[in-house]
Amino acid sequence: MLRFLIPIVLVLILELYTFFSIRALTNNKFILIGFWIFTVVVYAVFFYQMNLAQREGRFSLSTGYAIALALTALVPKLFIFAILFTEDLYRLFAYFQHNGMTVGEAIPSRRKFISQLALGIAAIPFAGFLYGIFQGRYNYRVIKHTMFFDDLPEAFDGYKLTQISDIHSGSFDNKEKIEYAVDLINEQKSDVILFTGDIVNAIAEEMDPWIDTFKRLEAKDGLFSILGNHDYGYYAYRDQKDIDENHQKIEKVHEAIGFDLLLNDKRTLERNGEKLHILGVENWGASRHFPKRGSLREASKDVVDGEFNILLSHDPSHFDYKEMEIRKKEKEDPAVITDEPNVINFEKKIQLTLAGHTHGMQFGIEIPFLNLKWSPAKYRYPRWAGLYEEAGKYLHVNRGFGVLAFPGRVGIWPEITVIELKKREKIA
Template identity: 35%
Template structure:
């Protein structure tokens, strides 16, 4: 077994950029030119229109490559959500949660460290009651986190920072003895604790305002068990929580919402990440929609909802049509009034 990717991400990034610069445009041109030639022969046309289309789309692929690598990856969106629920305690009306996800800090390095600092400043500027991080802090190993601790340590909220682990935060992507993998996972957990974050690993905490309370629960990554770790335990996560409690559930993988959270809990609002919208979106559509029914934004099942953040960073420093984001979620008691 080999590592999922080179330990030095720069090698992979350069390789993929050169692939996009040289191979992809030629492949696109060849495909459309060949298709056009076939149509020309079948319909006895004078011109091969596929050649012109191939040139246009090859140039378009270069635009996507350069814009996504050098401009769009450096952008930051702030998305605002208002979530209404009759079960929210009155003291929490107007409660503000800022969610960020999929930071993949190993991708920033020195040249992009300012992007992470800007995101932290933007989160703090929202004056949140709570900050939540929904997984994938690292790419492959905890050594990527250490240089960014001074920046991440600046995150401040009235009720603190809560987090869960994503699939990249486990040691599944490195080829190493089990003892090394276990040590890496322990360090990933310890670094989050050192930053003052409350890492929830199939557990929950109560947040109080006077005699009112809500529950923030965090489940370990609950993927398919084949490509992504399945370590979530909904029973353990909600141990001691009454059925009438207002629960905000943190879970990295959004597929768990329909597979486990909706049928086996009363969690009102689930916050997830993981999909990145494949870091490519065109006219509101992403190819990740072929795999995930909930892949970016808010989705509802009656009054219950999930927000899937398309993430802040990425394993690869490329985003087109889907810039990094932070999400400001304001809780409201009652039913949303439609005008």
């Protein structure tokens, strides 16, 4: 009961502070009553949709928009609270510093300017959320990297790949925007297209209206894909038979699009007698909440030392998870105990790992020329977006193509990654 009571009290405090800031500017009863009516409607819609989602076992578009409405209404109030609470602390300090004064003299009524300032600052995240919902989720960015490797085969010098991840077709609602994004991917004219999982939110049928659109994807050396945690049906079904049937349908969806689905397997690309391996593992996540079906050993069983390998693994925690830390965090839950190695410590060298999964939490701040990159995602996934390197092995985490739950993106835009592989020249 306490775990529900505390959030309710905190939200009520936010609402009261917002109400007081509005009341400091106007005594119009229609505005003040309207504020509470709007607030009640927002939370009523939110709790109704969340309850519906729990009964159905999956998120619908209407649930996503209910979440968006609640966040758009709630997050700006955090800024109002921060400013007004700071003012209240100052007023309280003033009261204790002025002995002999009455409360009214020492703590004057809330100043109109402070309320105007609080509401003005709160308007910035409010506008940001509205933009993120209506425009930001389709603000596709092509992010390009050139990567140099000592052991890249000569024949693949200049090889170009495009990575997309986390399509989440169950959240799509604009065919024109999705077609634009597919065309943008094709415009990159990469040698290969690599998809790193989560093609749906929960069930295979979510992709049915979009198969013809994604069938337009093309690359000279083909399209390769893997599964993400949302592709197994666990979020929609409890019965194993339903889960297995959904899995079979998902495989057919990949086939219909033209994706070569890798299930702990590899494909070998050859040029002038030289090889480059595409390894694809099933989902493996450090959290006990996500499926652990990936196997690096199975995917690379025919790989010979010294060959160049690109790994597709949906969850970036696969790259560097630490077993003992997981056991301690999850209190040695048997569900998280595994003998699956992380990529860094794996006996066979995997030069480049491509992942997704985090979405950058669809919210954050990125200003490249200031080298500023922040998202709440970093507190769960230290490697949450972009390029990382450790022990001579690289990880790229794609920010995602679609959205999940919150139908918008604020500061963290949908990403199409283009990576050019280059052979590093030896210094004589």
